[in-house]
Amino acid sequence: MPMIEIHNVNKWYGDFHVLKNINETVEKGEVLVICGPSGSGKSTLVRCVNRLEEIDQGEIRIEGKSIHAKDQDINRLRAEIGIVFQQFNLYPHLTVLKNITLAPMKVKKIPREEAETTALALLERVGIGNQAHKYPVELSGGQQQRVAIARALAMKPKIMLFDEPTSALDPEMINEVLSVMKDLAREGMTMLCVTHEMGFAREVADRIIFMDHGEILERGTPEHFFTNPQHERTKAFLKEIL
Amino acid sequence: MQYTFNWAIIFSGEYGRWFLDGLATTLEMSGISIVLALVLGTFLTVLRLSRITPLVWFAVSYIEFFRNTPLMVQIFFWYFGSDPILPGFFKAWLYRQNIEFATAIIALSTYTAAFIAEELRSGILSIPKTQLEASRATGLSFLQAMAYVILPQAFRIIIPPLISQFLNLIKNSSLAMTIGVMELTYMARQVEAHTFHGFEAFTVSTLIYLSLSLLVSFLITQYNRRFLRIGSAR
Numbered sequence: 324m325p326m327i328e329i330h331n332v333n334k335w336y337g338d339f340h341v342l343k344n345i346n347e348t349v350e351k352g353e354v355l356v357i358c359g360p361s362g363s364g365k366s367t368l369v370r371c372v373n374r375l376e377e378i379d380q381g382e383i384r385i386e387g388k389s390i391h392a393k394d395q396d397i398n399r400l401r402a403e404i405g406i407v408f409q410q411f412n413l414y415p416h417l418t419v420l421k422n423i424t425l426a427p428m429k430v431k432k433i434p435r436e437e438a439e440t441t442a443l444a445l446l447e448r449v450g451i452g453n454q455a456h457k458y459p460v461e462l463s464g465g466q467q468q469r470v471a472i473a474r475a476l477a478m479k480p481k482i483m484l485f486d487e488p489t490s491a492l493d494p495e496m497i498n499e500v501l502s503v504m505k506d507l508a509r510e511g512m513t514m515l516c517v518t519h520e521m522g523f524a525r526e527v528a529d530r531i532i533f534m535d536h537g538e539i540l541e542r543g544t545p546e547h548f549f550t551n552p553q554h555e556r557t558k559a560f561l562k563e564i565l
Numbered sequence: 566m567q568y569t570f571n572w573a574i575i576f577s578g579e580y581g582r583w584f585l586d587g588l589a590t591t592l593e594m595s596g597i598s599i600v601l602a603l604v605l606g607t608f609l610t611v612l613r614l615s616r617i618t619p620l621v622w623f624a625v626s627y628i629e630f631f632r633n634t635p636l637m638v639q640i641f642f643w644y645f646g647s648d649p650i651l652p653g654f655f656k657a658w659l660y661r662q663n664i665e666f667a668t669a670i671i672a673l674s675t676y677t678a679a680f681i682a683e684e685l686r687s688g689i690l691s692i693p694k695t696q697l698e699a700s701r702a703t704g705l706s707f708l709q710a711m712a713y714v715i716l717p718q719a720f721r722i723i724i725p726p727l728i729s730q731f732l733n734l735i736k737n738s739s740l741a742m743t744i745g746v747m748e749l750t751y752m753a754r755q756v757e758a759h760t761f762h763g764f765e766a767f768t769v770s771t772l773i774y775l776s777l778s779l780l781v782s783f784l785i786t787q788y789n790r791r792f793l794r795i796g797s798a799r
Binding site: 373377398399402403404405406408410412413414415416425426429430431474475478 | 695696699700701702703704705706709713714717719721752
C-alpha cells in the first residue's frame with residue numbers, strides 16, 4: 324500500500340485555481356522532490372498533506388486511509404507527519420530542548436525524562452548536541468533549522484514534509500541542513516521536499532515532479548529530469564536554476 | 566482660622582494601626598482580585614478568539630459591557646442590586662463571607678478582566694500566525710497550542726499594559742469604601758473624622774498608594790528582566 328495517494332486534487336483561493344487536478348503516489352521510503360517557480364502551488368500541495376490547507380475536491384490518503392474522513396482525528400494525523408518550514412518557526416520563549424520535547428510530552432504523553440533523552444539523541448544526530456539549553460535566538464539559521472527538523476522527528480513521524488527548508492538560509496548554512504536531510508533519506512524516511520536545491524534533488528530524490536500554475540507538468544527520475552526533460556517549461560526552468 | 570499642621574497625631578494612639586489595617590485590606594482585596602481578573606480575562610480572550618460564534622458574542626458583550634459602565638455603578642449593582650439574579654447556592658456562600666469584602670472583589674475582578682482580555686487579545690494577535698501553525702502541525706490541539714506556545718509569548722508582550730491594569734485595580738479598590746470595606750481610603754477617612762486633620766490623613770494615604778504602585782511596577786519589571794529576558798526577539 325502506498326504511503327501517500329493524491330487523487331484528483333483541486334483547490335482554489337477565491338477565483339485563483341491553485342491546484343489543478345493533481346494526481347501523485349508516494350511509496351513508503353520514497354523521496355519526492357517538488358520543484359517549480361514560486362506561485363506554482365508546490366508549497367500548497369505539501370501543506371494539504373497534513374491539512375494545514377484544506378483541499379476543495381479530490382482525496383488524499385495516507386496508508387490507504389482518507390485524511391478527510393469524518394473519524395480522522397486531525398491532531399493524530401498531524402502527530403504522524405512532520406513538517407519543516409522555510410522560516411523554522413521555533414518557539415522563541417522555549418529552550419531548544421523544550422522546543423523538541425513539547426509535542427511528545429503533551430500530545431503523546433511521553434514522560435519528561437524519556438522525551439528529553441530522545442531529544443538529546445536527536446540533537447546529537449543533527450549535529451548540535453551541545454546547544455540543547457540555548458534559546459532559538461542564540462543559534463544561527465542553519466542550527467535553528469536543524470532544531471526544527473529534530474522537533475519534527477521527535478514525534479517519530481511516518482512522513483516528513485519539507486517546505487523550502489533552505490530558502491531562508493545564508494548560503495554557507497545550506498549544506499548543513501541538506502546533509503541532515505540526506506541522512507534522513509538514506510535511513511528510509513518517506514519525504515516530500517519542496518526545494519530549489521537541484522544538487523540535493525539529483526543526489527537523493529527517487530523522483531522529481533515539476534509544477535507550474537498549479538499543474539504537474541513533468542515527472543520522472545532525476546536522471547530523466549535533468550538530462551531529458553520533455554516539457555518546454557521544465558527546460559526553461561532548469562536553464563534558469565542550474 | 567489658621568490650620569495647624571500636626572503630623573504627629575497621625576501616628577499617635579490607634580491611628581497608625583488603622584492605616585496599617587487599611588493597607589492590609591487593600592492589599593488582600595487587590596491581590597485576590599488581580600488573580601481572579603487574570604484567570605477570567607484569559608478565559609474571555611480564549612472565548613473571543615475561539616471562532617465559535619456564540620462564545621465570541623458572549624465575550625464581546627461581556628468586554629464591552631464591563632468596560633463601558635462606571636465601576637462605581639457596578640459595585641453598587643453587585644452590592645445592592647444583584648440579589649434577585651444570583652443563584653441560591655452562590656448567595657448562601659456569599660452571605661457566609663464578609664459580604665462587603667467579597668462583593669468588592671467580585672466587582673473589581675469582573676471589571677478588570679474585561680480590560681485584561683482586550684490587552685491579551687492584542688498581545689496574541691501580535692504573535693505571528695506561523696507559531697500557531699507550527700504548533701498545530703506537531704499535533705497539539707488549539708487549547709494546548711494556546712497554553713504552551715501562544716499565551717506565554719503574548720503575556721510577555723503585554724507586561725507593560727498589564728502593569729497599568731494592576732495599578733488601576735489597586736487604585737480602583739479605594740471605591741470599595743463606598744460599600745463599607747475597611748480598606749485604606751476608608752481608614753484615612755476614619756482618621757480624618759477622629760482627628761479633624763484631613764490634610765495629614767489623606768497625604769499619608771496618598772503616599773501609601775504611591776509607594777505601593779511604584780513597588781508593584783518595580784517588582785514586575787524586575788521579574789520580567791530576570792526570568793523572561795530571552796526569547797522576545799524573533
